[in-house]
Amino acid sequence: DQQVKQNSPSLSVQEGRISILNCDYTNSMFDYFLWYKKYPAEGPTFLISISSIKDKNEDGRFTVFLNKSAKHLSLHIVPSQPGDSAVYFCAASPIQGAQKLVFGQGTRLTINP
């Protein structure tokens, strides 16, 4: 039972344009959401998070949007840069501070020059 789903295994975007990565979840108990970025041969690194009391959180070129009624979140990267090419995972937990995260399958983002 995949409680967090990233339905696009891969995404290709031109440099300078907007990248939009999507994530859906089924468990209404999830209250805190995170995005991680992973380069090959490295562990995932934290990118940005959002709590369910918000619908948007922004950090530089990265913005996460949360639609609780649709159980959907998205990560926007503007403008996309070649260094953004990586695998992106969304993750969810019932509370901020939980040590057990439920991850999606990941989306491989490729930024083309």
Added chain:
Amino acid sequence: KAGVTQTPRYLIKTRGQQVTLSCSPISGHRSVSWYQQTPGQGLQFLFEYFSETQRNKGNFPGRFSGRQFSNSRSEMNVSTLELGDSALYLCASSLGQGGFGYTFGSGTRLTVV
């Protein structure tokens, strides 16, 4: 400060054998969590240790076990290896107060032949 160190980086084992993976957390971090990453499945939570006690457990068979030592270093063991256990095993350490503070290691790539 030093990051999360996982050893070994790569491992090849034969079906039926057992394996032990090691994780040294960031100094001062008392929580260590383990995840299994396989293609198409994302990261799946194995277990979390805090102050030498297993605090959370995922849905993996009893062949997967772990422990944590007084210096917070952790080991996970997989007995009677199966081909399906081939994966990247990631550990993450934190102070223990939240997924937000997770720092992942680079992982151990286990191949079972």
